[in-house]
Amino acid sequence: MKRREFIRLAAFAAALAATTAFLPGGDAIAQDKKWTIGFSQATTIEPWRAQFNKDIIAEAAKHPEVELIVTDGEDKTEKQVADVENLIRQEVDALLVSPKESAGLTGVVQQAIDAKIPVFVLDRNVETDQYTQFVGGDNKLIGRAAGEYAVELLGGPGKAEGTIVEIWGGMGTQPAHDRHDGFHEFTDKEPGIKHLLDQQSGDWKQDEAYNIMATALRNHEEIDIVYGHNDPMAYGAYLAAKDVGREKDIKFIGIDALPGEGVTWVKNGELTATFLYATPGAEGLRQAIKHLNGEKVEKTITLPTEKVTAENAEAVLKEKGM
Incomplete structure (x- = not known):
């Protein structure tokens, strides 16, 4: 059997310290494994991605028959492409991939498909439908929920008035x-709502969102709502507003609802709301194992969402053991 790099689940705590760790696999351990499953992660620097990795590693620990290989694309498309090419060369039994960019990963995903490796696409899709399964949240549905809530905050359908700063995630994702599209399905119906920025990308990062918001605050005396495409960006915008004493005049909406971040920030009154975007790692791994065991899997699995506000944030934290 080939020697491979893999995450040694017995060293779970050490792996979590850096989110993803790589240890040389020993043949004695590898021989006990029935399936080798590769997971190509786009990056580990975003908190949601870090939780994503924790979830898939924890799920793998429940399956002693599985050897899990996790790679880190380091937020670079070319690095992630090289990671997937390496997993193909290692002849993994199944490939899980969460692309940094849809178009950028399509070609190498097709290579895996052509190599007869079942591919499970997680979170961000690719520009082919020949994969085995897609697992992720419905981002347009979540955007609609956020847009509907923003309209409510500004006075309700037909009466909503106010200004919104939208901070995008990666423009190539x-x-x-x-x-964006789901959010605007609601806000664009309201003539009293004005969007102040034109496609300003924070690249999913708190510090970049802080800078965007700092500029917006200098240029606009009235901002009613900030809609960040994830919680760290919404929180970065909050910090920028706080630094100039305007945080109490603005409502901040984010997406992800990680317990230690978005839900806690809502509970603390820093964000007005966040919408759950569940990580697909655990479910994706379960589905890959199911497929490898000869069971039929659906083409698409859509994970549910939930609105978290001050009314239910504490209950959500208690449910998560916090």
């Missing part, structure tokens, strides 16, 4: 476009 489908989730950012879906979260």
Whole structure:
């Protein structure tokens, strides 16, 4: 059997310290495994991605028959492409991939499909439908929920008035476009709502959102709502407003609802609301194992969402053991 790099689940705590760790696999351990499953992660620097990795590693620990290989694309499309090419060469039994960019990963995903490796696309789709399964949230649905809530905050359908700063995620990612499009399905119906920025990308990062918001605050005396495509960007905007004493005049809406971030920020009164965007790692791994065991899997699995506000944030935290 080939020697491979893989995450040694017995060293779970050490792996979590850096989110993803790589240890040389020993043949004695590898021989006990029935399936080798590769997972190509886009990056580990975003908190949601870090939780994503924790979830898939924790799920793998429940399956002693599985050897899990996790790679980190380091937020670079070319690095992630090289990671997937390496997993193909290692002849993994199944490939899970969460693309940094849909178009950028399509070609190498097709290579895996052509190599007869079942591919499970997680979170962000690719520009082919020949994969085995897609697992993720419905970003357009979540965007609609956020847009509907923003309209409510500004006075309700037909009466809403106010200004919105929208901070995009990565412009090359489908989730950012879906979260934008879904949001605007509601806000664009309201003539009293004005959007102040034109496609300003925070690249999913708190510090970049801070800078965008700092500029917006200098240029606009009235901002009613900030809609960040994820919680760290919404929180970065909040911090920028706080630094100039305007945070109490603005409502901040984010997406992700990680317990230690978005839900806590809502509970603390820093964000007005966040919408759950569940990580697909655990479900994706379960589905891959199911497929490898000869069971039929659906083409698409859509994970549910939930609105978290001050009314239910504490209950959500208690449910998560916090």
